[in-house]
Amino acid sequence: MSLQVKALENDLGLPLLERGGPKLRLTQAGEALYRCAVSILHAKDEAERAIDELSAATKGKLILGANTTGGMYILPRIVRAFKELYPQTEVIFQIESTEWLYEKILQNVVDMGLVGGPTEDRRFGVEPICLDHVELIVSPSHPFSSLAKVSLKDLKPQPCILPLQGSRTRQLVERRLKEAGVTLRMVMQLPGTEAVKKAVEANLGIAFVSRYSVENECTLGKLKIIAIERFDLTRHMELIYRKQKYFSPVAQRFREFAYAYAQQHLTQPRRKVKRVIKPVD
Numbered sequence: 001m002s003l004q005v006k007a008l009e010n011d012l013g014l015p016l017l018e019r020g021g022p023k024l025r026l027t028q029a030g031e032a033l034y035r036c037a038v039s040i041l042h043a044k045d046e047a048e049r050a051i052d053e054l055s056a057a058t059k060g061k062l063i064l065g066a067n068t069t070g071g072m073y074i075l076p077r078i079v080r081a082f083k084e085l086y087p088q089t090e091v092i093f094q095i096e097s098t099e100w101l102y103e104k105i106l107q108n109v110v111d112m113g114l115v116g117g118p119t120e121d122r123r124f125g126v127e128p129i130c131l132d133h134v135e136l137i138v139s140p141s142h143p144f145s146s147l148a149k150v151s152l153k154d155l156k157p158q159p160c161i162l163p164l165q166g167s168r169t170r171q172l173v174e175r176r177l178k179e180a181g182v183t184l185r186m187v188m189q190l191p192g193t194e195a196v197k198k199a200v201e202a203n204l205g206i207a208f209v210s211r212y213s214v215e216n217e218c219t220l221g222k223l224k225i226i227a228i229e230r231f232d233l234t235r236h237m238e239l240i241y242r243k244q245k246y247f248s249p250v251a252q253r254f255r256e257f258a259y260a261y262a263q264q265h266l267t268q269p270r271r272k273v274k275r276v277i278k279p280v281d
Helices: 002-012 028-055 068-085 098-106 168-179 193-201 211-220 249-265
Strands: 060-066 089-095 112-116 124-138 159-163 185-190 207-210 224-228 234-242
Touching (some): 060 068, 060 098, 068 089, 068 112, 068 124, 068 168, 068 193, 068 234, 068 249, 089 249, 112 249, 124 193, 124 249, 159 207, 185 193, 193 207, 193 211, 211 224
Parallel strands (some): 060 089, 159 185
Antiparallel strands (some): 112 234, 124 234
């Protein structure tokens, strides 16, 4: 291996490793070569998968990504139903930040991602899947729980629990409330929707989360959704992918299935969003 690395350094004319210490470290040239090598290896894997799937359309591998809302509360439903029909398909999905998904989709490391919209980057193809209502939630012990509705003015003095900076849900809530002239009194920043829900259950404050994320808690009476007068927070959950991407038969089948499943089982807007499915090459 040492001889191979040395031969590579001779070919490139630059050292790839810093030698002499207790550990080997990559030089700047080594790091650049490593990044390129990762992209090349993923491209090789994608090429091999594409050939394998063309020869056996019932099998294949699908790599999906999603942000917290999509990955924890929506995508598992779709994947479970898809696997019931196509059990031989290997489906892998990762839950990460939207920015991470953007990068990995562009690198072809992830085939598709499910994120909260709007996605405005023109490097991506975007297909709206379903509508997500972001709701005000409170503990059954909170004074709001006995009310049918509250006003925007009622929110101002309330202690509010928010996910960390970078959360798409938080960005949507803060932007829309700011437009309405409301600044939340934040008392906690917590990592993820589950932590936010637990804090609200303990009556430590109010919060805004996806309706999909609190269906069980509301059924069990652990949390309550409260309507806000003349104020509605909605967004589309979008399936995104790199433009000009080759869609294997497995990936194309999943795209069609995800849309059909959402039409039957997930919330749809009153006005249908125009959707164009790219045909398989």
